[in-house]
Amino acid sequence: MDIKYEVKTSDKLGRYLVAAKDIRAGERILAEQPFVLGPSSDTSLVCFNCYLPLINKFFVCKFCAVAPICPGDGCPEGIAKWHVQKECEFFRELKLNLNMSPIKMVQNVGSLLTLRALLQRDNKSWDDFMKLETHLDQRRNSSVWEYYQTTVNFVSELKLLNDDDDKNLVQKVCAAIDVNSFEVRGPPIPALGYAETLRGVYLQAALMAHHCTGNTIISINDNNALMCHSSKDIKKGEIIYYNYTDPLKGTALRQEHLLMGKYFQCTCERCLDATELGTHMSSALCPACKTGFITKAGEKWQCHHCKEETDDSVIGFKVKCCENKLDVINKKDEKELEEYIRNVSLVLAPNHYLLIDAKQRLAGVLRDAINREPRPTKKMMRRKLNLCEELLPMLEVLSPGISRTKAITMYELHLAIVQLAKKEFDSREITGPEYLDELLNAEKHLKRSIEMLLIEPGNSPEGELCAKALEQYRMLKGTMATILDGIHEEGKVYVTEIDEERLNDVD
Numbered sequence: 001m002d003i004k005y006e007v008k009t010s011d012k013l014g015r016y017l018v019a020a021k022d023i024r025a026g027e028r029i030l031a032e033q034p035f036v037l038g039p040s041s042d043t044s045l046v047c048f049n050c051y052l053p054l055i056n057k058f059f060v061c062k063f064c065a066v067a068p069i070c071p072g073d074g075c076p077e078g079i080a081k082w083h084v085q086k087e088c089e090f091f092r093e094l095k096l097n098l099n100m101s102p103i104k105m106v107q108n109v110g111s112l113l114t115l116r117a118l119l120q121r122d123n124k125s126w127d128d129f130m131k132l133e134t135h136l137d138q139r140r141n142s143s144v145w146e147y148y149q150t151t152v153n154f155v156s157e158l159k160l161l162n163d164d165d166d167k168n169l170v171q172k173v174c175a176a177i178d179v180n181s182f183e184v185r186g187p188p189i190p191a192l193g194y195a196e197t198l199r200g201v202y203l204q205a206a207l208m209a210h211h212c213t214g215n216t217i218i219s220i221n222d223n224n225a226l227m228c229h230s231s232k233d234i235k236k237g238e239i240i241y242y243n244y245t246d247p248l249k250g251t252a253l254r255q256e257h258l259l260m261g262k263y264f265q266c267t268c269e270r271c272l273d274a275t276e277l278g279t280h281m282s283s284a285l286c287p288a289c290k291t292g293f294i295t296k297a298g299e300k301w302q303c304h305h306c307k308e309e310t311d312d313s314v315i316g317f318k319v320k321c322c323e324n325k326l327d328v329i330n331k332k333d334e335k336e337l338e339e340y341i342r343n344v345s346l347v348l349a350p351n352h353y354l355l356i357d358a359k360q361r362l363a364g365v366l367r368d369a370i371n372r373e374p375r376p377t378k379k380m381m382r383r384k385l386n387l388c389e390e391l392l393p394m395l396e397v398l399s400p401g402i403s404r405t406k407a408i409t410m411y412e413l414h415l416a417i418v419q420l421a422k423k424e425f426d427s428r429e430i431t432g433p434e435y436l437d438e439l440l441n442a443e444k445h446l447k448r449s450i451e452m453l454l455i456e457p458g459n460s461p462e463g464e465l466c467a468k469a470l471e472q473y474r475m476l477k478g479t480m481a482t483i484l485d486g487i488h489e490e491g492k493v494y495v496t497e498i499d500e501e502r503l504n505d506v507d
């Protein structure tokens, strides 16, 4: 693959990537295997070989007699194995020399990722790993430093460090992992389907600078390979950004996440704009004029319409109440979600992230109900359709270009249009040509959704959705052809009737 990026360095961004040539939206920028991959530090016990959870019992690797692994028939075939020979030999030495017990490993499974990184010190990529941003000074003497002391103690018990090593080497490795890792779906759990979330360090992707709208999209396939595509056109020399936060969270939450996890304050256009690019994702309704949106400026909130100011203590409290309420309601219940949306819409701006959260959940609840119920109502379909339509313009602003959430929303929107139109056509509320118009509209959304989903790896949930969307597309085309035939037939019948009338007239 030709190199599409180069690494640059600056005081503000550290090492970062820029486009080495013009990159079109949807082009692959980089693909790489993890330098290290493993469970997070607060994991429950997983198999050291395949990362499947070990719930009731485990076996011990028969070569080293230390590593806990899957019981019974062993680890499933076809998924990556991580208890490599080098590690197994190292563990075997530990058993022989230090009488290491498997229980020690079970107790320290949260340190496994750090241990596996340290075992790669003779790997040619080790220096690159050690060059990653760690923000060690900010972490020193903090609670996170204290937290990882367990890992430091564990590693020193293994006699893995040399006397001339940096005495903070283990903390540095923990920090490099914390600051630079990506979330990776673990192997699928037989019969349960969901997977443990792992963390992987990808040395090139880790160099991407953060931006709250970003210009790339990252996917990680079942073989743990990371792929980075451009989400929009990137000109030669422009910075290649990745959004490390959730675009559907308000600025305060995104900033908090970045500060806690990545140790920096984002100053992108969205973060500097109180209206969040006009979406008003953190705005409330003005208590004075009841129509304008108010945004926070220091200790005050000011209305963009009537300019009235309100104390942060007043609005902050209201937002907190709405947040607490969302925490306690049953988010699988259509009625509770509707009631929440109704009430909170009287306090917060319609695109407030709490409302968006509730609306997304409601769309999901409706989707499941429509799929599940034998006779879903038009009202449910219409509501789901409206929710998708409400979300889309905001997603266009916050995640311009190719976006996973947008692709899924467009797919769901297309489905709602198709289902509703079919029902209306079957009950003769709309005519053939009107039905066709609806399907053409649905096709437009479905096509865009597919265009975006095509970059997803086939063996991921999004890749599976892409396959489903392609199948839907084929069916949609079939339905459209049938309706078109019907319209032509009707036309023929109509013409024939006229002709017969004329003939009768002549008679």
Ligand SMILES: [Zn+2]
Pocket (backbone or CB within 6 Å): 047, 048, 049, 050, 051, 052, 069, 070, 074, 075, 076
């Ligand atoms: Zn296993």
Ligand SMILES: [Zn+2]
Pocket (backbone or CB within 6 Å): 061, 062, 063, 064, 065, 066, 067, 083, 087, 088, 089, 091
């Ligand atoms: Zn072993």
Ligand SMILES: [Zn+2]
Pocket (backbone or CB within 6 Å): 211, 212, 266, 267, 268, 269, 270, 271
């Ligand atoms: Zn930002």
Ligand SMILES: [Zn+2]
Pocket (backbone or CB within 6 Å): 286, 287, 288, 289, 290, 291, 292, 293, 303, 304, 305, 306, 307, 308
């Ligand atoms: Zn106002």
